[in-house]
Amino acid sequence: MTAKLFYDDLYAKEFDAEIVSQSGHEGRYNIILDRTLFYPGGGGQPCDLGTLSGVEVLEVLEHGDDIIHITASPVEGRNVHGIIDWSRRFELMQQHLGEHLFAGCIWNLHHIHTDRMRIEGDNVSIDTDIPEDINALLEAEAAANEAVWQNIPVEVIYPDMNEIREHARKLPPENTIPPVRIVKVEGVDYVPCCGLHVSSTGQVGLVKVTSCENHKGGSRIYLRCGRAAYRWLASVYGEVRKAEAELVCGYDSINEKIAILKSQIRDLKAQNDATVSRFLKPLADSLVSEAELQGGRKIIRHIMTQSGQDDVKHLFRLITEYDPEAVALLAGVNDAGIFLTFGTSRGNKGVDVRPAFRKAIELLGGKGGGSPFCAQGWGKNAEILSEAIDEAVKTLQA
Numbered sequence: 274m275t276a277k278l279f280y281d282d283l284y285a286k287e288f289d290a291e292i293v294s295q296s297g298h299e300g301r302y303n304i305i306l307d308r309t310l311f312y313p314g315g316g317g318q319p320c321d322l323g324t325l326s327g328v329e330v331l332e333v334l335e336h337g338d339d340i341i342h343i344t345a346s347p348v349e350g351r352n353v354h355g356i357i358d359w360s361r362r363f364e365l366m367q368q369h370l371g372e373h374l375f376a377g378c379i380w381n382l383h384h385i386h387t388d389r390m391r392i393e394g395d396n397v398s399i400d401t402d403i404p405e406d407i408n409a410l411l412e413a414e415a416a417a418n419e420a421v422w423q424n425i426p427v428e429v430i431y432p433d434m435n436e437i438r439e440h441a442r443k444l445p446p447e448n449t450i451p452p453v454r455i456v457k458v459e460g461v462d463y464v465p466c467c468g469l470h471v472s473s474t475g476q477v478g479l480v481k482v483t484s485c486e487n488h489k490g491g492s493r494i495y496l497r498c499g500r501a502a503y504r505w506l507a508s509v510y511g512e513v514r515k516a517e518a519e520l521v522c523g524y525d526s527i528n529e530k531i532a533i534l535k536s537q538i539r540d541l542k543a544q545n546d547a548t549v550s551r552f553l554k555p556l557a558d559s560l561v562s563e564a565e566l567q568g569g570r571k572i573i574r575h576i577m578t579q580s581g582q583d584d585v586k587h588l589f590r591l592i593t594e595y596d597p598e599a600v601a602l603l604a605g606v607n608d609a610g611i612f613l614t615f616g617t618s619r620g621n622k623g624v625d626v627r628p629a630f631r632k633a634i635e636l637l638g639g640k641g642g643g644s645p646f647c648a649q650g651w652g653k654n655a656e657i658l659s660e661a662i663d664e665a666v667k668t669l670q671a
């Protein structure tokens with residue numbers, strides 16, 4: 274049975290212990306000590322890392338009454354000196370208490386129940402069974418930060434079950450054997466928890482909601498707390514500074530500037546469409562008027578050089594607008610390759626361009642697909658493009 278020193282002193286960083294057992298092979302050793310500061314993980318909080326007499330601890334697990342330290346190489350001797358990665362542990366304790374503050378506040382203010390806390394890197398996530406409620410999130414965030422500024426001590430108590438039932442935000446799992454470890458922040462939270470937390474709320478520093486997503490009919494809330502929240506804000510500030518420089522404005526005008534740019538892009542697109550139409554209309558017009566019926570169908574074939582998919586799609590739209598009965602086999606060739614659009618208007622029932630398209634795209638060594646009315650894709654072998662379209666015409670007439 275390993276004595277859990279981490280519960281006695283949350284701020285101890287080093288310890289001495291004796292090896293009780295060591296087993297394994299090169300690459301993975303399991304070391305059990307008589308006592309340890311290494312928290313094995315639990316309640317959503319990852320395990321501690323660090324070193325045992327200079328040997329790196331890769332993982333820490335709890336197995337029955339023992340705590341197992343996993344290393345890649347053996348530890349020499351019977352007595353060991355352990356050092357935990359304090360920066361990691363402190364951040365995990367900040368994140369864990371930050372989660373309690375947020376979960377306690379959203380429960381107290383809105384009776385929203387949260388569950389399945391996980392700390393993964395800089396993210397703390399919790400699940401709720403209700404959809405995102407942005408007002409509730411922001412109110413709970415504000416209240417959690419108020420609790421931080423009040424610097425309330427964090428108590429660990431072992432009350433009887435009646436008191437727990439009366440006060441706890443959630444009950445311990447059914448199979449829990451008393452005494453139940455309760456983590457209490459006066460006026461904010463009272464919850465069963467086996468994890469480690471900083472000893473006062475002020476040490477959390479900051480609680481920030483960073484996102485919320487739909488999850489299994491409810492929502493998953495992401496938080497950053499403590500140093501992880503600071504890192505996040507520093508990175509967001511860096512991005513905001515870049516946007517300010519690009520847009521030549523202050524952060525409070527970024528959205529206004531983006532709206533102006535989007536509207537300018539819309540106008541330019543409309544102008545571009547109008548210009549392209551002016552150039553393509555005469556071509557569409559002559560293709561439609563010069564096309565002859567072939568096997569009872571008006572088949573229009575045309576290859577556009579130095580043209581990409583936008584031009585081909587535009588010409589296709591114009592042709593099917595001018596003559597809904599026409600079947601267009603169009604290709605655009607430029608440095609990017611060959612773009613094919615075969616199709617007709619949606620009203621032209623009884624036409625399926627897919628077999629003809631497949632024939633051509635196969636010959637051209639390309640890929641693509643679509644509906645009976647319109648198939649599109651990219652091909653390569655430009656030197657046989659004309660023959661490929663010949664074959665497609667034959668397939669259409671078959």
Ligand SMILES: [Zn+2]
Pocket residue numbers: 316369370373456466467468469470
């Ligand atoms: Zn906790």
